[in-house]
Amino acid sequence: MGIxxxxxxxxxxxLALLFGILAVMATFMISRLKGSTQLFMLVLAGVIVGAFxxxxxxxxxxxxxxQDKLPTIVYWLMGSLTGASFHDLxxxxxxxxxxxxxxxxxxxxxxxxSLDEDEARSMxxxxxxxxxxxxxxxxxxxxxxxxxxGIIGWVxxxxxxxxxxxxxxxxxxxIPACISxxxxxxxxxxxxxxxxxxxxxxxSILTAVIGAPxxxxxxxxxxxxWS
Numbered sequence: 683m684g685i686x687x688x689x690x691x692x693x694x695x696x697l698a699l700l701f702g703i704l705a706v707m708a709t710f711m712i713s714r715l716k717g718s719t720q721l722f723m724l725v726l727a728g729v730i731v732g733a734f735x736x737x738x739x740x741x742x743x744x745x746x747x748x749q750d751k752l753p754t755i756v757y758w759l760m761g762s763l764t765g766a767s768f769h770d771l772x773x774x775x776x777x778x779x780x781x782x783x784x785x786x787x788x789x790x791x792x793x794x795x796s797l798d799e800d801e802a803r804s805m806x807x808x809x810x811x812x813x814x815x816x817x818x819x820x821x822x823x824x825x826x827x828x829x830x831x832g833i834i835g836w837v838x839x840x841x842x843x844x845x846x847x848x849x850x851x852x853x854x855x856x857i858p859a860c861i862s863x864x865x866x867x868x869x870x871x872x873x874x875x876x877x878x879x880x881x882x883x884x885x886s887i888l889t890a891v892i893g894a895p896x897x898x899x900x901x902x903x904x905x906x907x908w909s
Contacts, residue, residue, distance in 0.1 A: 685755050686742050691765065694758070695829035702825025705731050710817060760884030761834035763872050774826050781823035785857060788816060792853040834885045836893030837864055843900055 683701075684694035713720070713727035739759070746752040758765075785792075791812050794802050802809050824838075845859040868885075871892070875883040 683742060685758060686746050686751055689751070689754070691770075695770070698829035699825045701735070702828055703821055705735055706817060706821040706825075710814075757884065758832045759886075761832035761886040761889075762875075762882065762884055763831050764882060766830045770830050774830055777826045778823050781819040781826075782861065784819040785816060785823075786861075788812065788819075789853040789857040792816060792857075796851075831885070834868070834889055836886075836889040836897070837868060840893045840897050840900075841867060843897070847900075 684690075684697040687693070709724065709727045709731045712730065713724040743752055743755055746755055791807060794805055794807050795809065795812060795816070797805075799809050827834075841864040842856070842860050845856050845863055848863075849855040849859045871885055871888050875885055875888055
């Protein structure tokens with residue numbers, strides 16, 4: 683929408699951030715059942731909201747100018763670090779850094795959130811509040827990142843499972859491992875995207891080409907069990 687209406691990078695980044703937060707809030711609100719949120723409903727709500735926003739993106743691409751706006755929209759959706767500048771990083775670092783610090787400080791509580799809700803409450807954890815804080819922090823990190831470089835898929839799906847293979851499922855170790863491995867992986871992919879051909883390859887193409895077969899290999903090897 684930002685590219686269609688304005689094209690100014692600041693507008694694109696602001697709308698990407700706002701609608702990213704809106705999408706997660708809508709997902710969480712839809713998933714609430716009689717005051718509680720079930721994991722299964724959260725996943726289904728995410729699928730519904732994702733499909734709805736994807737339809738809106740398709741509508742925007744349909745009405746966009748095919749000579750000017752449409753190629754820009756398509757390229758942005760494929761993800762690239764080319765448009766990110768030092769000025770953008772100065773704005774994004776406080777948001778991303780705050781989200782990372784919050785999740786890092788709550789990493790031991792995330793272990794407890796994986797238990798049954800009644801069991802987690804018996805250990806003195808406010809499940810709903812903790813879940814809201816973790817979701818809010820992860821949303822800020824993700825939405826801010828997307829606002830800078832577009833959509834780069836498969837990183838958040840593959841890297842946590844690689845981390846589990848290395849340090850198992852204890853989030854006190856898994857969170858730092860994911861931060862380090864994810865940063866290294868994206869830097870490596872960006873280097874390949876810039877040097878493999880004369881023109882830079884969009885990052886989401888490489889992450890999907892590498893990530894999808896690797897994830898299939900992990901499923902085949904572990905049967906979906908990561909511990």
